[in-house]
Amino acid sequence: MKKYLAIFLLLIVGFYLIQAFNLVPFGANRVGNIDDESTVGAYYLKNTVPKTSVANVVTAIVVNYRGFDTLGEVTVLFLATTGLGSILFRKRKHGEEEERVLKESSQLVKIGSRLLFPFIALLGIYVFIHGHLTPGGGFQGGAIIATGFLLMLVAYKNYKLGHGALTWIESLAGITFAGIGIWGLITGGTFLENNAFPGLGNVNDLISGGVIPIIYIAVGFKVAAELTGVLDILLSIKPNKN
């Protein structure tokens, strides 16, 4: 009975969503003429290159125009790690070692993972360093690095992660982001203003865009450390013994 009620309810929601989005034709140009700046999208497409020297408009939006959102987003990740630590906290007996649920992998998997790991990390670093030039950025690069760590965690039963190092990376990257924001305030501008360097550089150079690449690199480190931390916490749960 409850099932049919739920299906009925869902059909109503679905019909209502289709009605709502039916008036938004797929592929139509809603940005409008780029030169008259009537929508924010048009403004960003027109002004990103001349005003920020960043080739990737999405990066410019994420880090600069809507950088405040991104700061909040990084905070959400940080709070998720903190909350996970608080929810799954367990008192360890004295001298008790951390133990993972996983079984020991075969030698082949171990060696293969160890071979792959540096390349995965390198790809991740490449993605977040070039976030202002090519598709990708801090979040994507950080996630790639975290998959590298996931591979190692799965392959080695007792792979030790430096928890101190993770905390340091997380905190320092967060401080860099918030600190750049406050630096903008101290120098008389607005929060997160892109004014730490005198020039913004040439478009499509590796060093261009002022603080935008620096923030994205910090975000990359932070995301990598946080995702790895989440994976480590979730993998270190002891199963019930019964």
Added chain:
Amino acid sequence: MFGDYQNVVTMSVYGSSIALILIGLYGVLIKKHLMKIVIGLSVVDSGVNLMFVAVGYIKGGTAPIFSPSVIDSKPLMVDPVPQALVLTAIVIGFAVTAVALSLVIRLFKHHNTARIDQIKSLKW
């Protein structure tokens, strides 16, 4: 309603993301296993994210990146704003899923079951 080609495309792209949202909601409402509920939540998230990207698409547009080969020709580009928003939405979805999973682990350890009908205070 399906008179011309444009409408068919609109319906199939939006229809698939709305279908994802509904499938996910169905999982959350009906399924009794906590893990399936969490999976339902992430399916809903994917549906919403797909919707964002679909809405930002402009026919014939390229990625909004002024790489050296296109910086002078200024081609038509898709709307960059939904792409930036969806990045935020994905990360937040990840964080919520992580917290949900940790709660599932807590519940499983406490009650020795992950079935919602056997956890008394979760019935509602």
Added chain:
Amino acid sequence: MVISPVHYIAVPLLAAFTIPLFAKIHKELTRIIPGIVLIYLTYVSYVLMSKVMTTGPIVEIIAGWKAPWGINLVYNGFSGFIASLMSIMGLLIWIYSYKFKKVDDEPALKFYILFLMMVAGSIGITITGDVFNMFVFLEIVGITSYSLTAFYRGRDGAEAAFKYLLIGSFASVFLLLGILLLYTHVGTLNMAQIAERMHTIPTSVKLSIFVMFAVALGIEAEMFPLNGWAPDAYSQAPGPVGAAFSGIVVKAGVYALIRIIFTLFDIEGSLQFLIVMGLITMIIAEVSAIRQTNLKRMLAYSSIGQMGVVLIGFGIGTTEAIFAAIFLMFNHAIIKGLLFLSGSFLVYNDDKKQIASLSRFGKKLPVVSFLFALGAFAIVGFPPFAGFWSKLYLLLAAADKNLIFLIAIILMVSVVEVIYYLRVVGKLYFGKEESKIEPKKPAFNSLIVMLILGAIIILVGVYPDVITGFIHNAADTLSDKATYISNVLPSL
């Protein structure tokens, strides 16, 4: 560096990122730093509020991009008042919970970070001028609330948190879809510009966007029927967190809902919608409250009922009614804060938090019981306490618009409220036999906070003029939509 609204967000964030490093130096720092930050935020509120009262609203742009291109913060009479209220409540609850847990216990370190960010996120919801930014802050508040609800191991906190998380996820899905639909029609995310372009959207679309926003924000504002999470979350969360939910988080939800209705949308009947939803919420919550045997659940239902009254106040829509509703929000924050804080000491040693176990606690815990009774009298609206004035103003505003039916229902529900609060107070002082449970003596810092809240209640009750100036200003700013738009977008 001039003090500006962004300090409300930037300073707590910087502090939250640094706390894990300071914890390596000395563990005690993890609970001192959030306190210092909250003291600073209270100081910021003082500076900014006096600026707003003399020179008018402050609009701050972020990252150097003028509205609507970048995100902006709007600190006017209304948002400033609520943000100040939140930072003061945050500071008081921090003092209350100072000795709440031993610091060498690892989760204690996380408690203070999560609590600080919950306050900062709620303030962010109120002062932001951008719909998507509001969503981000809503999620910050969400994640911290889920984690704090599940903070205690022994209770059913994880169940309550899971329930809360599921309902909260519905909220974020609907909010995201609403924002997306709004963006496709107006091409902007800035609230002022959305308000200005709202008339270009066809009415049917406007209505469906409105429903999405109302569902999403109604969940945070505890509007019926979306408040299933509230009683569980309130009763399972640690005492100070329950107080923070009703004093800070719910205020942010109500604020967001009101901001959306008054500034963004201009739909015929949205005010009537508020009145109807408020009435249903109030009646159902108060009727449920009278059936509760668990003290914290009773307080939670009463909190939902009060939010219903607030929605009715905003729904009447005249400046006097809005004034009464904002006054009610203020009163609810301090009085419910006091009730939760003192109530959690009364039932501290009872696992089931039963009202029955409070029998004759008036003798064992004289000060706490007295303060609880004071809060109970204040919230049902007895003179000369703070709650009296807000209820009086609300009824007067309703009488002005000839809403006799509404007045009758509010008065009837108030009688229900009086019954269940007096039942608890009666148990405290005139219970039949003495309870076997030994109460926990409150620590000095907790006692101070409760006394401060009690003093505020009496002060506002005897001399309401200390606060009404701010509230009048807040009510005027809320009802003046054109000024909001011209403040944010001066060129238009």
